[in-house]
Amino acid sequence: MAKRQTKENPLIGPLPTERDLRLDLFRGLALWLIFLDHIPSNLVSWATIRNYGFSDATEIFVFISGYTAAFVYGRAMQITGFIVATARVLKRAWQIYVAHVFLFAIYLAEISYVSKTFDNPLFAEEMGVLNFLNNPDVTIIQALLLKFKPVNMDVLPLYIVLLLWFAPFLWLLLRSPTLGLLVSVAIYTAAWMFGLNFPAYPSGEWAFNPLAWQLLFVFGAWCALGGAKRLARWTHSKIGIALAFAYLAFAFGIVMTWYFPPLGAYVPAFVGEAIYPIDKANLDVLRILHFLSLAVITVWLVPQSWPGLKSPVFWPAIVCGRHSLEIFCLGVFLSFAGHFVFTEVSNRVFMHVIVSAAGIAIMVGAAALISWYRRVERQGPGPRPPAIKTGYAGSEA
């Protein structure tokens, strides 16, 4: 089956058949970083990339998700046609929606507990954030509509929206990759020019504007469908790599002024005027460039054929990246739990390290369990899942 599809679409050529372990590895690492960053005041999060440049693990996650989505559903679209592939993409969006609602239920449990047990006149204003518990009729419906999103629960709604309109995008990308990418850039530009975003509840807009962030998702898909090969001439050139290093150094310098304000004196005013504020909600160009620089250097340092990728050292991250939805949700839950431990048990450095390490260990353990179960299920008696699902190492985008 895998061979047949290559003949069906002569326009785009064969999709690679062997899974690129780097995708799983870096998505797994991104999931760990997102977990560490989501525990408020976690000292271990000093080690994560957001403290050393403009972009953070979200960019990695969205890009790789776009890449693998194109990889999985692109093949499905070539084999089974547009309608069936669209149905599969939408089914995936539905799964993510259910996962999001599940996380929201856990969040409700956490903050209901806090509102019943915590009282301190010093923080009377801040405790007002729990007031939405007083009108669950409104807030729960707004949450189901993806308009009310608690802190750190913005990524899955973004992912859902990106998948909802992904099928037509994929159709276009399979026919004309360049046109597909141009449409994506046009939407991004329009979002910036006209300030377009989705409304949030009770006020404001989405913390990750899908109209802006779709660019990275589609760019990932474009790379998966042959774009990466076309870019290789540039990304592997000495100039490309030197530019990437230079940009990373620039970003590092700017970020250091955030931690050591006196260094800000060295940043010429016009540079500050030009770069600030760095807009995360709308995926600032500075963030895209930072992510691209990281990607160029990573691809250069870690080629796909590198035998080290198969070493057991990287297995924990790879197995997490392979089951990204489950592990992402688990990570969000664990970050709630981690913060809970900090407030209820201890807030010492020691505890920060323990909670961070234990959280990652639980993520790896759960991913290993899922891998094991998928394997057993495939080998066991009864009707086997269709080959198209197992063909991709048992994982969805």
Added chain:
Amino acid sequence: MTGRYSFGLALPVLAVLAIAVAGQLLPGLLVPALAQSAPPAAAPPLTECDVPDRHTEIDFPLPQVTKAIAAKKLSVLVLGAGSSQLPGAGGAKNAYPARLQKALAEKLPGVEVTVATDVKPTRTAVEMLKSLRQSLTDAKPSLMVWQTATVDAMQSVDGDQFGQALAKGIKIARSVGADVIFMNPQYSPRTESMIALATYVEILRWVALQHEVPVFDRFNLMKSWADLGTFDLYSATKKLDMAERVHDCLGRLLADLVLESSKVHSPETGNGNEPGK
């Protein structure tokens, strides 16, 4: 709690190094605030709730305050939301605006210090603008302390809208001859996973830098207190004693910032943000 702080020890060390280097390379261009914090003898005496790295922020001048102190009559308006007040009968007396008044009066003998307040809970920056003109007309302050950003973060107000409201407030206050100091949100560990403060703290810092407004960094100050064990901000209690001590410290440290900033001269080359190249 002390162990947690050791991790961040590198910060003040590096900051001091950075000041030293900056002082070597750009002596004439940096604001006097940096030079002021370099020799330890010139630094103001530490109060018991002060933290070591508080003086590393670049200070901006407060010309109206400087003039007012010279004229022996300093009037301050505190514009704020719920975290600028305390509940109970003694709330007004013990909240930081009243403590600020007391601290300023002690440190400025012979100067008549008054502190008026325009404080109501659950107000965003935009909402505070509504009563601002009236409050400025009533109080005729030389300084407006603007405590904001918490409610904006809780309601996830649009970031641009928040930033524009801040800029507008500065403009209004300056148009009636008042300097401005921003006070950013409290560090509230229990609700930390529920309020996304970081974006708003960052916008506030950026607007302050653009308009040369000093920031009283309440967030990092209280975080340092939690790290150092000065106050147990995790404790669940209905009692007011800790909240009163916190507000007392806030008032006194805010008074320090007002006085330090009032001594900063406006350099001809501009402010510390511009290296003047």
